[in-house]
Amino acid sequence: MANALSFSSSVSVSVLFTYLRMRPCRKRIRRMYRPLLASSTPSGELEKIKDMEARNDTIASLLACPICFKPLELSDWTIYKKLKCQSCGKVYVSNGRYLDLTFSSLTDESEAFMRPSTELFRNPAISFFYERGYRQGFQISGYPGPDEELKLANKYMETAVGGTVIDLSCATGIFTRRMIKCGLYKSVIGLDYSETMLEQFHSFIQEDQSLKEQDFLLVRADVGRLPFATETIDAVHAGAAIHCWPSAANGVAEVCRVLKPDGVFIASTQVVEALRPFRQVLRIAYGAAGVWTEEAELRKLCENCGLSNWSSTRNSAFIMFSAQKPRTILSEPDKM
Numbered sequence: 001m002a003n004a005l006s007f008s009s010s011v012s013v014s015v016l017f018t019y020l021r022m023r024p025c026r027k028r029i030r031r032m033y034r035p036l037l038a039s040s041t042p043s044g045e046l047e048k049i050k051d052m053e054a055r056n057d058t059i060a061s062l063l064a065c066p067i068c069f070k071p072l073e074l075s076d077w078t079i080y081k082k083l084k085c086q087s088c089g090k091v092y093v094s095n096g097r098y099l100d101l102t103f104s105s106l107t108d109e110s111e112a113f114m115r116p117s118t119e120l121f122r123n124p125a126i127s128f129f130y131e132r133g134y135r136q137g138f139q140i141s142g143y144p145g146p147d148e149e150l151k152l153a154n155k156y157m158e159t160a161v162g163g164t165v166i167d168l169s170c171a172t173g174i175f176t177r178r179m180i181k182c183g184l185y186k187s188v189i190g191l192d193y194s195e196t197m198l199e200q201f202h203s204f205i206q207e208d209q210s211l212k213e214q215d216f217l218l219v220r221a222d223v224g225r226l227p228f229a230t231e232t233i234d235a236v237h238a239g240a241a242i243h244c245w246p247s248a249a250n251g252v253a254e255v256c257r258v259l260k261p262d263g264v265f266i267a268s269t270q271v272v273e274a275l276r277p278f279r280q281v282l283r284i285a286y287g288a289a290g291v292w293t294e295e296a297e298l299r300k301l302c303e304n305c306g307l308s309n310w311s312s313t314r315n316s317a318f319i320m321f322s323a324q325k326p327r328t329i330l331s332e333p334d335k336m
């Protein structure tokens, strides 16, 4: 009884606290979802609304229900609060910092549980230390560091300049923030499954005045169920993440689905030939690919998922590769 009372009082306190916190956050929320809202030009309310509608239309044409992949319905400028699937009627909400487009947002926490390789990154301590030492450790495997890696990725993404790019499994936004700042892309979308990574990402944005003024969108989603309409995205970048996905094949197939014809997939990971005998054990323990033992495995994975034009750069175990969606996959009905 005492436990029940203390539980219900702590729930009430946290609801009240959330309510009080949200009120002054309104301005901040509007800034976060600037692509979905009016720009702050002092040119009158009507223009603001028109601008807002145009931006909402652009975003709306990209977003899709992660259950049925049908378009999501926007109402006024409240997209960041509520999105409804026009087909199955499922409703997705935002907490004002990121839009939650996961299946698990519709269920309770127990059903949100994923494999260890995904769960690890939902830990608040990992998210806090991710850019404060954890990521720097990747240099041992030959990762050149985020600035060099982005330069390389930007070369592979030349065809996406002026278009829409998803930084898939963005974590704390180590690449998303750089992609926004480099100004090469019209829209940048940061996407991750980890709530704590996205919260940390949001904190970094708050600390950086130049980012607050930029247009971008933060989304929580599962790589196996990307909440975007088919053939709407110019490039998908996934830094150091494919080995963490519960199923690399499901992830790459989803990437291929959302890419426009000629769109590119760029990813980095590590290839360690010496780990071949332990591969199966590692995969079972980690619940994901964990590591590849030869480049050909990655190339085959992309090709099996419908991507071609393989290209790669190696540095010790580090590999960055790109593959392109051919024009013919969905455009030739005979191939369906």
Ligand SMILES: C[S@@+](CC[C@H](N)C(=O)[O-])C[C@H]1O[C@@H](n2cnc3c(N)ncnc32)[C@H](O)[C@@H]1O
Residues within 6 Å of the ligand: 114, 117, 118, 121, 122, 135, 168, 169, 170, 171, 172, 174, 175, 191, 192, 193, 194, 197, 221, 222, 223, 224, 238, 239, 240, 241, 244, 245, 246
């Ligand atoms: C090692 S971090 C890489 C982060 C960043 N891209 C980088 O280059 O440093 C791997 C990321 O994959 C994300 N991830 C794991 N499983 C995922 C899933 N099922 N869907 C989306 N992201 C996932 C984790 O939350 C984590 O942020």
